[in-house]
Amino acid sequence: MFRNSLIVLLSSFLLQSCIPDDVAVLPYDRGDLNTVDLEMGERFDKMTFYSLKDAEIVQECSLTAFDFYLGDSIVRFNPSRLMRSAIARSASFDEVQDTLGLDFSYEQSDGFGEPALLADGEIRIIDMGYDEEGLHLEPYKIRLSKKDSDTYVLEYALLREGVSKESEVEAGSYFSIVEGEEIQLPKAEEYDLLFTRYNFYFEEEVTNYLVVGVLISDILNLEVNDVPFEEIDLTLVEERRSLLSAARDEIGYDWKDYDFDTGEYTLIPNKNFIIEDADGFVYKFRFTSYYNESGESGHPSFEFRLL
Known part of the structure; x- marks a missing residue:
């Protein structure tokens, strides 16, 4: 009887010794209004x-500082310019020269719904929207695809211009096709x-x-x-x-x-x-x-x- 009681007592002591002491968690300062x-x-x-x-x-x-935000899983327009896009009818980048008969779409402001721009390799016409003074900006044609999970490949040119440029853009970046470079702005x-x-x-x-x-x-x-x-x-x-x-x-x-x-x-x-x-x-x-x-x-x- 004494031996059983001793075993229970020792077991209880060993169990308690294995449980770490509680660590006090300091309350987070909520601060003032x-x-x-x-x-x-x-x-x-x-x-x-x-x-x-x-x-x-x-x-x-400025409202014209960037054109696209290329996130890890989604691409967004600059929201301030009333930009929109349409898939081109031609499969040749050089042959895309006008917007006749194209069906343009806008992004939804809530962030849901079908994206207006995808990294799917399709050629798209981009209506660049309006600048700070309300002037309508020249349209571009682009082709956007993913090189890998961390990198986009963007081909772009003014709609009626034959010479295109190509840039590799890191996911999570802002990009200006007008300036042809990444723009340093806050990540999401x-x-x-x-x-x-x-x-x-x-x-x-x-x-x-x-x-x-x-x-x-x-x-x-x-x-x-x-x-x-x-x-x-x-x-x-x-x-x-x-x-x-x-x-x-x-x-x-x-x-x-x-x-x-x-x-x-x-x-x-x-x-x-x-x-x-x-x-x-x-x-x-x-x-x-x-x-x-x-x-x-x-x-x-x-x-x-x-x-």
Whole structure:
């Protein structure tokens, strides 16, 4: 009896000695409410990449700084220019000279649906859209394919020009076919919000139009309009986690409204957002103004807080 009790006691001691001591996990500093004022200009003639985690502007660029973002698994147009593409009718790159009878397609602003541009080796005509001044840019013809999982091969030329160029582009890069080079801009994991104008399809008008607002990077977001900003907390996040969406235009443009009679913008009341970044950090976010102290529009102000 004593021997059995001793064995049990020793076994218990050995088991406990194999279990490591608990390591205290320090609570993450949620910090104060962050308030940000951006200067985009009345024409919204630049793009601003913003990081919530770092609470700072990562980089800014002109609307014509790049033409394509060549991601690991998807290719996107510069969203600010109303670009579109069509598959050419000829299999010869040199023979493609016009756009007659072609069926052009736009990218969807939510990031879903059939991509307008694929790395499939097809020859495509690219309507390059519009620059900051509203001038229509010259069209290009391109052929895009994958050399391997990390490298794209891009052949391109002005539509009516016979001489083409070819570039190898690393996946995860921005590229300008006008300049013929990669452009150094934040990778998808380096920013959360892109303040820009972008193409949006209006179903009632059956037309694509440039709007001004926000597109997200590779993160999740959700609009919350039935709970005051101050009351949004982690409990609410957990209740609605299944509703979080990867739609790039969830924040979008319609947090503000334009009055054609007064020529002024007003914010939509109680339009809040929950945002979960790529690292799993969750924020609550809302806009507070679209004007600067001088009363000029195109200056979005917003606030956010880590939950």
